[in-house]
Amino acid sequence: IGDEKTLFPDVVETLKACEILIQEGFTVLPYTTDDPVTARKLEAMGCAAVMPLAAPIGSGLGIRNPHNIRLIVEQSKIPVIVDAGVGTASDAAIAMELGCDAVLMNTGIAGAKDCVSMARAMRLAVEAGRLAYLAGRIARKAYATASSPLEGVI
Numbered sequence: 001i002g003d004e005k006t007l008f009p010d011v012v013e014t015l016k017a018c019e020i021l022i023q024e025g026f027t028v029l030p031y032t033t034d035d036p037v038t039a040r041k042l043e044a045m046g047c048a049a050v051m052p053l054a055a056p057i058g059s060g061l062g063i064r065n066p067h068n069i070r071l072i073v074e075q076s077k078i079p080v081i082v083d084a085g086v087g088t089a090s091d092a093a094i095a096m097e098l099g100c101d102a103v104l105m106n107t108g109i110a111g112a113k114d115c116v117s118m119a120r121a122m123r124l125a126v127e128a129g130r131l132a133y134l135a136g137r138i139a140r141k142a143y144a145t146a147s148s149p150l151e152g153v154i
Contacts, residue, residue: 007057007084011038015045022046031083034068036075043078050076051083051104054095058107060087063094073099089118089125096129097137 002010009032021028027048032038034052042050055061073080079101086092086105095103112118
């Protein structure tokens with residue numbers, strides 16, 4: 001951890017620690033920032049997965065930088081697991097829609113008013129988000145496209 005207030009990881013120290021742990025035979029799944037360059041370096045050194053934060057640990061702010069998470073997913077040949085900042089089911093669904101392989105969460109469930117219901121909501125959101133990713137969303141467009149036929153309408 002590089003900052004006690006935000007609990008952001010110290011990327012330089014994370015890279016050093018991962019290198020040592022991999023050399024010692026450990027399977028390493030590092031918590032890291034949402035920086036695609038760092039994720040690429042972690043993969044290149046032999047990490048088994050990368051775990052970019054969505055937002056600060058325990059903040060429940062959701063995915064603050066979906067573009068970077070998407071870039072990490074697109075470039076990675078190892079699992080991408082969103083870690084930290086997931087506050088509700090829609091956050092988990094978005095992570096999965098971006099193509100992440102999994103979502104690691106604690107506070108979003110443990111801090112909910114009804115932990116059992118939130119855990120179920122998270123499970124369903126992860127499933128729905130993954131299905132949406134695999135199904136492929138429609139392209140985003142600046143303007144409308146009619147989806148109903150214009151002929152034969154009374």
